[in-house]
Amino acid sequence: MSSTQRNSLVPQTLNEAMEFSKILSQSAMIPRDYQGKPANVLVAVQWGMELGLAPMQALQNIAVINGKPSVYGDALLAMVRADTRCRGVKERIEGKGDERVAICTISRMHIDGEVEEIERTFSVNDAKQARLWGKQGPWTQYTERMMQHRARGNSIRDAFPDVIKGLITAEEAQDYAPEKAVKAVQPPKLEELGQKAVELSKPSEKKDEKNA
16 A cells, blocks of 8 residues: 555645544544544644644544643654654663663764764652652553653653654653643623723812812
């Protein structure tokens, strides 16, 4: 199958994208968070296009967490590896027990041909300081995997910010507490403004009468 055939279902106009998103949102084969939500599907598809992901890849790998889009760590790694400037990614866990440290090293070639190594770590101590250690869920079930995702996310963010467009890994986004909704300030009604104007004008009226 050619690349043209594989990309035949990519919408080319806004109207096509809207209709495409509406149809996908009615399917049970897309992630539950997108089912029945064509607007969210449209946003995910658009994000995917900017990141170089096909529509179905975008729906499978872009997660909206606490109202913000994020990308699963494996997809971010694939995007970085696919970039021609990437000269390698190395990941490892060093140490044992509470001395464990996840390390991710990414090599990136710059325009002048120089290759820079960006290495970031995430340790058990970092997890404890962030109050993630012992947290119910993936941090208890897949401890080293979660440490690996944190080290990877930090390294990718610093090495290829132009590729990931400011997004963070979904694994990291899930660890953040939901943001508190900001209560909108209701503008005063027209009648209230009129009453306020009348009240402000009263002192000047009394002053005018006294001078008369």
